[in-house]
Amino acid sequence: MRPDVLADYLGQTIRGLVGPMGLRVAELEAAGGRSAIALDGLTASLGDLGHRLATLEARAPVPGPPGPEGPAGPAGRDGLDGKSLNYVGVYVAGKTYDAGDLATDDGSVFYCARMTSARPGTSHDWQLMVKRGKDGKSAR
Numbered sequence: 001m002r003p004d005v006l007a008d009y010l011g012q013t014i015r016g017l018v019g020p021m022g023l024r025v026a027e028l029e030a031a032g033g034r035s036a037i038a039l040d041g042l043t044a045s046l047g048d049l050g051h052r053l054a055t056l057e058a059r060a061p062v063p064g065p066p067g068p069e070g071p072a073g074p075a076g077r078d079g080l081d082g083k084s085l086n087y088v089g090v091y092v093a094g095k096t097y098d099a100g101d102l103a104t105d106d107g108s109v110f111y112c113a114r115m116t117s118a119r120p121g122t123s124h125d126w127q128l129m130v131k132r133g134k135d136g137k138s139a140r
Contacts, residue, residue: 085111091120107132 088097091105094117101112103120109130110120120126 093119102129 084100085102086098086100087102089104091103091110096115096117097103097112099112099114103110103112103126105120108121108128110126111129112120112125113127114125116123116125118125121128
């Protein structure tokens, strides 16, 4: 195909595609829009597009409506062994403590790492969790 015939064919095709859009732009302009399209040169002018875009970008975002609720997630785990901490109060000599027990002794709180009847602070079966604080001055 000769270049001049190809150029003529492409020009007709583009005008055929852009023509309906030009009619819609003319309707919008007649309704008060500031847009104008010059179809003969296939150039477009949309007014001060940069200024309008900057105005929109500077505006605070407006949230859309909430979306539909999603499906429920899988059930979570309670812990590595399915147990949680269990505060048993003040340490009692001779009592057997299970892993996960918390006991108070001499003002500190200890975590029982494995079953034991040893006193907290004297065995590796216990871990110091909260250390006893210093005594405060009298409030008198």
